[in-house]
Amino acid sequence: MVAIKAHEADRALAKLDPAWRLILIYGPDSGLVSERATALARASVDDINDAFQLIRMDGDDVAADPLKLVDEANTIGLFGGRRAIRVSPTSKLLLAAVEPLLSTPSQDAIVIVEAGDLQRTNPLRQACEKARTALAVPCYGDAARDLGSIIDEMVRAAGKSIDRATREQLTGLLGGDRQTSRREIEKLLLYVGDDPAVTEAHIEAVVGDTAQREQAALVDAVFAGRLAVLDLALTKLSSEGLDSGVMLGGLLRHALTLLKARQSVDGGRSARDAVSSMRLPFPRMAAAEAALNAWSVQKLTEAVGILGTATLAVRRDGELARPTAARTLWTLARLAQSGGRGS
Template sequence: MASRKGGAEVDAFVRRPDPAYAVILVYGPNAGLVHERARALARGYVENPDDAFQLVRFDGDDISSDPSRIADEANTIGLFGGRRSIWVRAGSRNLAPALAPLIAHPPTDARIVVEAGDLQGRNPVRALVEGARTAMALACYADEGRDLPAVIDMLLNEFGLSADRDAKQLLREMLAPDRLLIRRELEKLAAYSHGSKIVTAADVEAVLADIGGSVLDSVVDAVFSGEPDTMDRALTRLFQEGDDASVVIGAALRHAMTLHKTRVAIDLGASPDRAADAARIFFKRKDAFNRQLAKWRAGTLESVIATLRDAQAQARRNGGLGEVLASRAFLTIATRAARA
């Protein structure tokens, strides 16, 4: 019988994991959310997550040639006893042979957390976990607009803060639907609001107003405006700062989908101004967005969306090539925009 959760059930499970599941797979297209939940599950199981013996990290590709390493580590008993977490970040190679013995014979004092990308239903690891009674699969999808207020509340609550109605509305308009990026921006807001219990719209504008001019947005706008040189400089800076390639590609993908939706609405007779307003673009980016609308046709954007989806999937399967894949896809799109 498949053991799988999705949607609101996942957050409840992460808060109070069922001890019956020794192996937990966290996967999905929202890389930031996948990482956040995997981290919470791995660290939350042990007394001291900063102790390298209690919390052991593995790169999936490194252990694929020796599948017994995870089982050996999970069944190791410490000198002073206690529970252990094994946190595995899956790569392009098949981890199913390494996980199968642990699912068949679960360790008593160890939890194995596997952090993975957007796995298809036929993926061997996902199929193995979903078909087991001793393992759990947690799917992580994008934080939709309707879910953002709850996400904002939850993350601010971690800092002992809440936001008033105007602040929530502004945050919803300004934040991209990726949990890692949302957390990063709310951490800045929490630091700024230290000593205050309520976050106001003025606080949001003071701290996050530069989101519209952020490096990530500079990359995306340069790509769709047809400015390959600007794109290359900003993308290099992003990667130097440690941004994940699949997250960067995801931002471009969301922008392409927003452009496509707006372009289709205009083609069907909607007012350009009203259609652009409905896209909820941050005000500092509206001029660039309108220029991009003039460059792109709906059919061409559909091709771009397919290109970005393929690049993101490949980046998740081949983490080491993520930056190359992002650069190649972005250059192709920027060149096409420059010719428009």
């Protein structure tokens, strides 16, 4: 049985067991799923741009004809060498395509399957976790420590520097989606220009305190079920052109933080103590404590799943991004109104 925790993912991917011939990379953080799949593909072949070495397959096509994946995995490369097959995410069932490769894995190619947020009971996830020939890799929203590492990595690569306080300020403005976070950091570094260091002034100029307050108001309104405040904040942020992925990323990150805090409260910690560890600005602490008391682990887990699915949908279809995000926010707010602690 090969099931790993989220914090073990990078270490497991860096030192793959040769017996693992199919890697399922899944989770609500679609940016992190894509980033890890790309890194694994790059490490698995000699030339990632060679179409004979890296074969890309559409998930919908594989679901429609499961034998396509089996045939490709069992094809012998014309020029020898290492091969990798990368299957893009799909909302359709892939179990029929994957099962034959779990029992009889490819000897010639490593198969990388990308997926959205799969619950514990999902047949594909269960099959991969139980198989000795596969590895299931979960990808959840970035924690503050992970975001700090990403910021440091990108700032160094740009030849700049950033102090601890500024890094923490930037971390607080980034969402739980890896891809979105990288885009925001890239935008910031472009604005910094020839300046040697990233400063709080740069961050305020690019992100803006007003946008930060509006996003915070939106997040708190959703988890409090305050529909009127939600409507006002959503209208303002949409008119200002806030990316729907960034909006959902902020909500997802907060939901994950609330979930972790709620679990600690269920373990005996006080709600006030749990909120103090969430690193929120003082004005938001009361709202966070109220949400923590109102939402159960079960309902917060459901909220994380809803946000993960919506984030993936927004990434797939930009034209439907705004209505998808709005519908998701209203769904969560109504869930809060119905009693987040309900079953």
